[in-house]
Amino acid sequence: MNVLKRPLVTEKYAAMNEVGKYTFEVDKKANKVEIKKAVEKLYGVTVKSVATMRSVGKVKSKYTKSGAVTGRTSLIKKAIVTLKEGEEIDFYSGI
Structure with a gap:
């Protein structure tokens, strides 16, 4: 299972x-x-704490020739990771 998406x-x-x-x-x-x-x-850092939250998908509607189509976007889970003092992650180093 790949934990980080x-x-x-x-x-x-x-x-x-x-x-x-x-x-x-x-x-x-x-x-x-x-x-x-x-x-x-993955990043070679020391994690101090992790907070998680689940975001419920939004209801989306679109109108087509055959009428209104209503659906829901998928649920996602987010994690806020706090690092040890003085450490950082550089997301843009490979660009």
Whole structure:
């Protein structure tokens, strides 16, 4: 099971990066211990704490020739990872 899916890079989360907090989209079944081990192994940093949250999918509607079609986007799980003082992750080093 691949625990980390992708880092979430938005303005809000980029501001959190400056204080040592990084946000990732993770597998729905992953727990905090698995997330901590995956981040430490992948980025070579020391994780201080992990906070998780589940975002329920939004209801979306579109109108077609045959009428309105309503559906829901999928649920995602996010993890906010706080690193030890003085450590950082550089997402843009490979670009």
